[in-house]
Amino acid sequence: MSTDFGKFLLRLGVGGLMILHGIHKLIHGHDFIINQLSAKGLPTWLWLGVPVGEVVAPLLLILGVATRASATVIAFTMFMSIFLVKGMAGFGIDPGSGGLNAELNILYFVSALAIAFIGPGKIRIVKGNGFLN
Numbered sequence: 123m124s125t126d127f128g129k130f131l132l133r134l135g136v137g138g139l140m141i142l143h144g145i146h147k148l149i150h151g152h153d154f155i156i157n158q159l160s161a162k163g164l165p166t167w168l169w170l171g172v173p174v175g176e177v178v179a180p181l182l183l184i185l186g187v188a189t190r191a192s193a194t195v196i197a198f199t200m201f202m203s204i205f206l207v208k209g210m211a212g213f214g215i216d217p218g219s220g221g222l223n224a225e226l227n228i229l230y231f232v233s234a235l236a237i238a239f240i241g242p243g244k245i246r247i248v249k250g251n252g253f254l255n
Contacts, residue, residue, distance in 0.1 A: 129243030130186075136233045137183035140196060144176025158206040175199030183237065186246020193237035200231035 147155070152169045159166050179195040182188050204212050204227045212224025222228060 126243035126245050129237075129240060130245040132233065132237055133183050133186065133189065133242065136193075136196065136230060136237065137180035140176055140230060141180040141184075144173060144180065147172055147176065155206070162206060171199065171202070175202075185248075186242040187248045189242035189246065190238050193234045197231050197234035197238060200227050200234065203227050204231070 152172060155169045155172055156166045159168050175195050176199060179192040179199070182192040183196065204224050208224040208227060212222065212227065214223050215221070216223050216225075219225075
C-alpha cells in the first residue's frame with residue numbers, strides 16, 4: 123500500500139503542478155510557444171501539443187487513466203520545452219540559485235519518465251495492465 127500511495131503522490135505532484143502551467147497558457151495564450159516554434163523552423167501548428175501535454179495528459183495522470191501514455195506525453199512536452207526555450211543554456215548553472223537553468227523542466231521530464239516506467243499503482247480510476255495504465 124505505501125508503494126501505491128507513493129506512486130499516487132508522484133502522479134498528483136507532476137500532474138497537479140503541470141496542469142497549472144497549461145491552464146495559464148489557455149488563459150493567456152500560446153503566442154510565446156508559436157514564436158519559439160517559428161524561430162526553430164518548426165511548424166507553428168505544433169503549439170496544439172501544449173494543451174494536450176499540459177492539460178489533458180496531466181489530468182489523465184492524476185486520475186490514473188492511460189498513465190504510462192500520459193506520462194510519456196508529459197516527458198515529451200518537457201523535452202520540447204527544454205529544446206525550444208532553454209536550449210543548451212538550460213544545462214548551465216544559474217548563479218542566483220546554484221541549480222541548472224532548466225532544472226524545473228528537467229525535474230518534470232525525469233519525474234514523468236519515472237511514472238512511465240513504474241506505472242500508476244493501485245490508487246487510480248481505471249484498473250488494468252499495459253501501456254495505457
